[in-house]
Amino acid sequence: MNARWLRLDFAAYGLLGLPLAMAALPVYVHLPAFYALQLEVSLVQLGWVLFAARLFDTLQDPALGLLVDRLGQRVAPWLGAAAAVFGLAFAGMWFPPAGAAAAVAWLAAMLVLAYCAHSFLNIAYLAWGASLDGGASRTHALLGPAAWREGAGLAGIMLASAIPAAIMAGDADSVPAGMAWYSAGFALLLALALGALLQWAPAWQRNDSARAGDTPHWRQALDAMRRNRRFLRLLAPYFLNALSVSLPATLALFFIRDQLQAPDQAAGFLLAYFAAAVCGLPLWVRLAARIGTARAWRLGMLLAVTAFAGTSLLGPGDKLPYLLVCIGAGAALGADLALPPVLFAQTTKPGAGMGVHYSIYTLLGKLALACSGLTLPLLAAFGYRPGEGPSAALPALYAGLPCLFKLCALYAIWSLDEKDHP
Template sequence: MTYASAHPDTDVGPRWWRLAAYGLLGLPLAMAALPVYVHVAAYYSALHGVALAQLGWVLFGARLLDTLQDPLQGHVIDRLRGGVARWMMAGGAILALAFAGIWQPPASGTVAAIWLGVMLVLAYCAHSMLNIAYLTWGAGLTGSGAQRSKDRLSAAAWREGAGLAGLVVASVIPATVMAGEPARIPASMALYSVAFAVLLMVALALLLKLAPAWPRPNPQADDWRCALRRMASNRGFVRLLLPYLLNACSVSLPATLALFFIRDQLQAAELAGAFLGCYFIAAACGLPLWTALARRIGVLACWRIGMALAIASFAGASLLGAGDVLPYFAICIGAGAALGADLAMPPVLLAELLGAGEAAGAYYGVFTLLGKLALALSGLALPVLAALGYRPGIAGSTALVLVYAAVPCLLKLLAMASLRAPSPAPLPIARYRSSP
């Protein structure tokens, strides 16, 4: 299979269907990511007898190892010439197999924990192979300055819109499966894994054949030390790292604990799929609005507004108790709408901070490293909660409420306070026609 290299760009940018072909891969990537980050802990705790503290350390270790590879992968991707198709297809095959393996451990207890650690490392590695190349592809769209900015924002809208559709699927189906008869869960997750693998290969084929051309290799990417020096000297990028990490922690922490909160604090385990689906549907509906707003006021200002909305929406979660279903649905809608800004704005903001000739893959490798570091740190919430006396299945835990609801709001406030990078120029006002 050859990569997309014969699609000429016009003066008005790539046609919408080429951007749609680019964005579709976001759907299967999200279908795999959400169950791994949200459902794995509850799955191995309830069905395979892995202790909560042991499970937390496995998640932390696997995610921490995963963070170390991302800058290296970004550097390798910057040097890819004709090998992007082989790189991405190999990543897709490994991800499909590892994702299926996660849900089929050969035993319970410690053996299951070890199996989970190995499968997670493989899945994370493969997901990085795809995701960093995918983000680099979108950042490399060509054209004039103003048109390039609009194309990047439109490509991000397609990518994150497809990703949100994948998150809706991944929130409803696995949650429904997990709420069913325990004996049938592994077989049902095997079917889900097959469907994911098929969608992944179809999306990869469309990306490689129909999307705008893969960016030309960057000659400056041949020396990784040069790339590090350029990143360190990019003040806007350096200033963006701390708020990005804090914001990622504010999102990953409640994602890790959501099912425990829904089951034990709200005592509404049967509605877990509905809650998650509502959250991601709200994000999908809000994404075109955030994109249009970013065209008018700038990407950075738009992201700040999204953060403020997330805090205002999620602050009330710490006050909820058993049976507070409707208020939690309202929180899911508000926080989900804010998620669209968290997903779409940072990659576009980073692309706007890159100068001509920059090695984009290395930059996005650092971005994904920070995102995975946030996920690794969120895994430590499980042993912390265990040390504070929380036990899965026991209602009324103050520690669970504070860690799930209050701490993320504090982290989001710190992210807003540290977001001081210069705002890029507002994008030209244009009718938004390329969102899904």
């Protein structure tokens, strides 16, 4: 990474990415299993609660984005309050009251609180990074903080992949105590990262009208976003690319267990994937600074398709080829994480309704994640049964469909003018 990105203020900004990612994975992956297997909550009740909470989480983002725009540089106390709510709600999820009905109601309440707090923190965090302006070198001013943010996020994902899984694999009676320690560690990291952001990160830059408190009404903000053609042209490729990433993420454990028949190797494959992303991320940042952000992202998409294209041909025992797939696709993931937020930031001016803009960005990512869940009933319709071995439908949905979405995203972004998206 270039020396101009090895700045302590950029690191102070990026550190918050670690706890935000550290809490997200257990909520999506481990929490449903905890309530279903250890608390014996019915899958029907659990499914409807999770669906309703995630739908609420998706739809609330534009309102939170407008709130972020209205607060501007007064956002600091709100960030502190949101972090406190997030920490308490995350811990509370693992300590429901006795009884299935009470546990379901408790889970719904904790999810709503956690999703509200996390979404507010995330939208404000992205808007803060997008506000940075280095004058003629604004791309460099955006790439540095983005690299630190996504690198810290990947470190948080690796922590969340290893520690909760180990806790859940232990004795059932020790799970609440183990998750209590994990929650305490998460809360401490969240407090330290937020303190670093507020104390040492580059200041949130606002334009003159924003500093004067002239924040537009929500209709005006949405209308301004509608007129931002550069921003709108990025929405389709970003959503298609998000689908191409979320689909294999949803089906990876099924593919490893049934198609490769290597469930004991799952942790190693996931670790290789995320480690490759960590190693590749600074290289993508440097490449984007040299050839342009949009061009670098296109190359990342090509690498992902190249690495993933042959996955549908793999079968039982193909561990080494799949490990190479994980390394190649993980390296491409670094581009998917670091570059799209920078491209979106390049379509706006500092303070120009960035909260609303980034609320649509986060909404599309959540919508892609929700849509990826539809592959599970689709697999069932094609006759796939978990634990019964290889299936023709599984590699098609795990590898074939994501490659198709990735190629569509590549086609959609290929026409972008590099002058508009440097």
